[in-house]
Amino acid sequence: MADGQNTGLKTETSFKTFVESTPEDWAIISEHAAEFSKGLADRVLAHLKLLDGDFGGFPVDRLEHSLQTATRAHRDGRDEEYVVCALLHDIGDTLGSYNHPDVAAAILKPFVSEQNHWMVAQHGVFQGYYFFHHLGLDRNMRDRFQGHEWYEYTAQFCHLYDQNAFDPEYDSEPLEFFEPMVRRVFARPKKSMYMKD
Numbered sequence: 001m002a003d004g005q006n007t008g009l010k011t012e013t014s015f016k017t018f019v020e021s022t023p024e025d026w027a028i029i030s031e032h033a034a035e036f037s038k039g040l041a042d043r044v045l046a047h048l049k050l051l052d053g054d055f056g057g058f059p060v061d062r063l064e065h066s067l068q069t070a071t072r073a074h075r076d077g078r079d080e081e082y083v084v085c086a087l088l089h090d091i092g093d094t095l096g097s098y099n100h101p102d103v104a105a106a107i108l109k110p111f112v113s114e115q116n117h118w119m120v121a122q123h124g125v126f127q128g129y130y131f132f133h134h135l136g137l138d139r140n141m142r143d144r145f146q147g148h149e150w151y152e153y154t155a156q157f158c159h160l161y162d163q164n165a166f167d168p169e170y171d172s173e174p175l176e177f178f179e180p181m182v183r184r185v186f187a188r189p190k191k192s193m194y195m196k197d
Helices: 023-037 040-051 062-075 080-088 100-111 114-130 141-145 151-162 175-185
Strands: none
Touching: 040 062, 040 080, 040 175, 062 080, 062 151, 062 175, 080 100, 080 114, 080 151, 080 175, 100 114, 114 141, 114 151, 141 151
């Protein structure tokens, strides 16, 4: 931990196990955590930039796909939280190649509505409707969610914004356009196990 000399924060704790820790220790840790959290939007945006140049055989790279998805949602009048979800829906591609929706959903969960979180978490299986059959998989895998209150919401996201966001000629907004939105959405969690209700 930082010693607080440069940040103005209190010094680090000295316990070796959580059992030995005190409320004073956790006040110090909380102060450091709050300071570190201020950089979350920057870290998310930096990680999103890792998708730049990663084509994976697609007509556009993964960053352009993300920008295109968000741009389409924005131009369609979706609210800021939804647009940020659209921008970040594939951010997990670099670390979660086999479960990228789970990674994106985990990052967004404290900051978005349950509906938008569910949409991001399930978009992979809903997106599969458009191509799973080409891989010998069941394109109707999403049907296991039939009757779920956000089924149509998620199907609409994939149909309107995700599955058609691979157009090299599309005039997407640049990442800088979305940065203020990302910063506002990540400014304060709506819910977290580390926050009191």
